[in-house]
Amino acid sequence: xxxxxxxxxxxxxxxxxxxxxxxxxxxxxxxxxxxxxxxxxxxxxxxxxxxxxxxxxxxxxxxxxxxxxxxxxxxxxxxxxxxxxxxxxxxxxxxxxxxxxxxxxxxxxxxxxxxxxxxxxxxxxxxxxxxxxxxxxxxxxxxxxxxxxxxxxxxxxxxxxxxxxxxxxxxxxxxxxxxxxxxxxxxxxxxxxxxxxxxxxxxxxxxxxxxxxxxxxxxxxxxxxxxxxxxxxxxxxxxxxxxxxxxxxxxxxxxxxxxxxxxxxxxxxxxxxxxxxxxxxxxxxxxxxxxxxxxxxxxxxxxxxxxxxxxxxxxxxxxxxxxxxxxxxxxxxxxxxxxxxxxxxxxxxxxxxxxxxxxxxxxxxxxxxxxxxxxxxxxxxxxxxxxxxxxxxxxxxxxxxxxxxxxxxxxxxxxxxxxxxxxxxxxxxxxxxxxxxxxxxxxxxxx
Numbered sequence: 001x002x003x004x005x006x007x008x009x010x011x012x013x014x015x016x017x018x019x020x021x022x023x024x025x026x027x028x029x030x031x032x033x034x035x036x037x038x039x040x041x042x043x044x045x046x047x048x049x050x051x052x053x054x055x056x057x058x059x060x061x062x063x064x065x066x067x068x069x070x071x072x073x074x075x076x077x078x079x080x081x082x083x084x085x086x087x088x089x090x091x092x093x094x095x096x097x098x099x100x101x102x103x104x105x106x107x108x109x110x111x112x113x114x115x116x117x118x119x120x121x122x123x124x125x126x127x128x129x130x131x132x133x134x135x136x137x138x139x140x141x142x143x144x145x146x147x148x149x150x151x152x153x154x155x156x157x158x159x160x161x162x163x164x165x166x167x168x169x170x171x172x173x174x175x176x177x178x179x180x181x182x183x184x185x186x187x188x189x190x191x192x193x194x195x196x197x198x199x200x201x202x203x204x205x206x207x208x209x210x211x212x213x214x215x216x217x218x219x220x221x222x223x224x225x226x227x228x229x230x231x232x233x234x235x236x237x238x239x240x241x242x243x244x245x246x247x248x249x250x251x252x253x254x255x256x257x258x259x260x261x262x263x264x265x266x267x268x269x270x271x272x273x274x275x276x277x278x279x280x281x282x283x284x285x286x287x288x289x290x291x292x293x294x295x296x297x298x299x300x301x302x303x304x305x306x307x308x309x310x311x312x313x314x315x316x317x318x319x320x321x322x323x324x325x326x327x328x329x330x331x332x333x334x335x336x337x338x339x340x341x342x343x344x345x346x347x348x349x350x351x352x353x354x355x356x357x358x359x360x361x362x363x364x365x366x367x368x369x370x371x372x373x374x375x376x377x378x379x380x381x382x383x384x385x386x387x388x389x390x391x392x393x394x395x396x397x398x399x400x401x402x403x404x405x406x407x408x409x410x411x412x413x414x415x416x417x418x419x420x421x422x423x424x425x426x427x428x429x430x431x432x433x434x435x436x437x438x439x440x441x442x443x444x445x446x447x
């Protein structure tokens with residue numbers, strides 16, 4: 001793996017200096033997740049720990065896809081780097097890649113990297129190599145522009161509806177995928193206002209578009225199952241639903257899509273004939289294809305997590321390594337570390353187990369330090385007794401009861417109201433508890 005470099009930047013909004021990891025080499029074979037980050041616009045995005053402003057670090061980047069024998073180097077034009085220095089950077093990056101490859105993998109194309117001065121052109125070339133044609137790119141661009149236009153027309157109902165009516169052919173599956181990807185990107189960047197605006201746009205478009213209506217139908221099919229459906233209820237819902245509904249139910253009840261399920265479905269197919277048999281076979285094939293896709297995604301995620309876990313375990317400077325890999329450390333990485341810890345303990349590998357435990361402890365400590373104190377206060381209030389315990393805690397930490405605290409509390413309440421994993425009573429009790437805390441905090445802030 002090619003480790004990122006820690007660079008210090010100054011936030012252009014609040015002026016606070018902070019360190020952020022910057023990747024300068026992407027080897028698709030070794031770290032495919034970095035290709036995903038590049039194509040989604042999240043590579044080398046630095047979020048200020050003070051104000052939350054996101055800045056994008058534009059620096060030299062070497063991109064390598066060995067399967068396509070493609071090597072490219074991007075050096076931003078705005079960097080105004082002299083030609084001699086530019087060639088030196090290209091040479092250093094190429095040499096770093098070559099030195100990491102076995103001798104038999106050092107092919108001729110590696111000595112003549114294609115040069116790009118515009119990141120958009122590099123991304124277009126990568127997509128072209130993936131089979132995305134110019135016509136497809138132009139169609140996607142029109143959908144992105146339409147998304148921006150509809151977002152800006154939210155307050156003008158007549159213009160919004162006219163724009164929807166004039167562009168129905170663009171409001172398809174790909175459009176909603178672009179919309180969902182955009183929402184996830186803003187979530188990752190912590191831009192809640194943008195997330196809320198985009199989610200509101202999605203909800204508004206669903207009943208107005210053909211694909212949106214399919215999504216609504218799928219949502220209703222899942223909601224009809226309730227929070228904890230039985231196996232029999234899931235099976236009956238898949239029998240009764242169409243292909244869209246069966247797909248959504250299979251995803252919602254993924255743990256039940258096991259050998260027993262397919263044996264049951266095979267028996268139903270065996271006993272059916274004509275159109276009914278064809279309908280059941282189509283559902284079986286759809287669910288099998290879905291499971292295969294999810295399996296491949298899970299396997300790739302597990303491989304990426306294992307690579308990062310290995311780098312952290314063997315790192316000489318653990319805290320620095322965690323800072324460097326911070327954008328790639330997710331729940332799967334933590335689960336991988338926990339599993340490797342259990343395996344090391346079972347095998348009696350005490351030294352390795354101690355090292356993995358140190359990694360987990362350091363991660364937990366650094367995460368705790370990164371959590372805003374207002375968020376920590378919310379967690380503490382959730383453990384306190386209402387009303388005396390919560391009131392005492394709020395008064396004790398009065399300096400944290402500010403606009404940011406109230407905004408975080410409102411976000412907690414909204415998330416709890418939407419969370420379908422709770423049973424209705426638990427969800428209602430949690431929302432009521434959080435709203436009571438909000439009242440206490442608001443009254444205290446007015447004193």
